[in-house]
Amino acid sequence: MSGRTANDRRSWPPRRSLDFFGRRAHLVGRWAVPLAIGLVYGYWVAANRRDGGPITGGNVAYGFVTTIVFTLVVGAMLTVAPRLAREPHAALWGLVSGAALGFLMGQSPGASPLQVFVVALAFALAVGLIVFYWEYTHEDARGRRAD
Template sequence: MAHAAPKPATAVRNRPRPLPDVFSARAHLVARWTVIVSAGLVYGYWAATIRRFGGPITGRNLLFGFMTALAFVILCAVIGAVASRLPREGHAVLWGAFAGSALGFLYAQSGVGMITCVVVSLIVGGAVFLGLFYRYYTHEDARGHHIP
């Protein structure tokens, strides 16, 4: 009768174990939306501050800030929902394009030349793409499934 070969004890002991999830799904959902809305408000305030060039705060400036924040929150939520369904390349490209566009929009509010904004946006978007692609590539198997 054949018996299975025993596994070495070091292989079992050295395997990283995932951390326990102590929060409920609702707590994670609330935290996700809190982070997205907070980031949107900071982004909108930042854009409005750049656009007023140190002048007084006006109603038009506040409206611009809130509309910018709303657009940021909506885009961030949509990209978060869509990107998780894409393969790692598409996931990284989408977030890289979002990051580059967001920074380019802020940079354009300062009044610099459009070519400078485009170049800076492409550099930032490319850097974000490379960083996220590396992260997704090292945390997924060949079929694209997340490795815990």
């Protein structure tokens, strides 16, 4: 027995409230979310590259290297993009999205380089336009973000 009683408040540590959306949670989420998406992306790239063949050590290593690079690129984009004006912000999102899709498609054995380029460019333009529209409609009259 500890010798503490329910009425003896000085011996109990102070209670902290749970803060799910605090600074620490955002710091963890800033890298946990890109890492989770990167793991899925790395697995997908490795699966496309092996084209239904056996899983090899090189294939697994390729998937993990892709995961690390993708996580770093997306993490950097999520850090830098909010500091940019709406046009470069949209262009950065379009560039990263198009490059990611192009790289993913390029790992498939049957995809031609022209097909990969056209689809990735179309996707990059679509994402860039969507992000530009989002940024444009979420700012005040002076062009500042209306967070």
